[in-house]
Amino acid sequence: MLPTDTDSLSLTFAALADPTRRAMLARLAQGPATVKELAQPFTLSMPTISKHLKVLERAGLIQRGREAQWRPAQLQAAPLRDVSAWLEDYRQHWEANFDRLQDYLRKIQKGDS
């Protein structure tokens, strides 16, 4: 989609579509961390880490501060709340084997026995 792929949900989903970034969020769920701390589990260069953080920031998933030479990042969960709200419309489809129930309902409606 060319126009406004910048919609908030798309930005959030795109940010979450990378295991490195999800691991960073998991770390930040424990509390704020510096860039170096966030980089530590990975074998990635610092610029790459910086880029990932920028993606998370653009999606509103983290907020960044300044403390001396450190740039601590902090989790901001609001976009995750939006994802959760989006998901709710589909909950019935995965609960209680809803897919198979739907199959059955469709079958009998077509008189397919």
Next chain:
Amino acid sequence: MLPTDTDSLSLTFAALADPTRRAMLARLAQGPATVKELAQPFTLSMPTISKHLKVLERAGLIQRGREAQWRPAQLQAAPLRDVSAWLEDYRQHWEANFDRLQDYLRKIQKGDS
């Protein structure tokens, strides 16, 4: 991340990071639909629609069948259940203004008053 960006959650999030595909899923939540039906709300070419459907299929979000010359698609919600499960670890962070509470706790822990 170079290795196995093909992990299931990443595939699902990437598939959801596009408003066209999310609209297709919303349509499919009402019941199965042919490719043409799914294309109808958009001004996109059929090949483009086909590609979007392939992304959804690869993520396991739809299943496709064959009925004469039609290829009906059907929602498969299991990957959304996985997303929901992943989200749960963060629920406390967005409920009850948890972010601000965390700020406060951090402050008093540092004796920052």
Next chain:
DNA sequence: TAGCTAATTAGCTAAATGGTAAAGTATGCA
């Protein structure tokens, strides 16, 4: 068989993404 509809495949382009190394900025400290 021919022709129609439905959909995919092939081949292309432009832009975004994820990675790198090298250079630059900001802050604290000797």
Next chain:
DNA sequence: TGCATACTTTACCATTTAGCTAATTAGCTA
């Protein structure tokens, strides 16, 4: 002032993605 640490910016490369048109496959119907 000068140096070390923490991090970002710049410039580059390879891959993926989203879009297109044109051509092809699949199945129904006359």
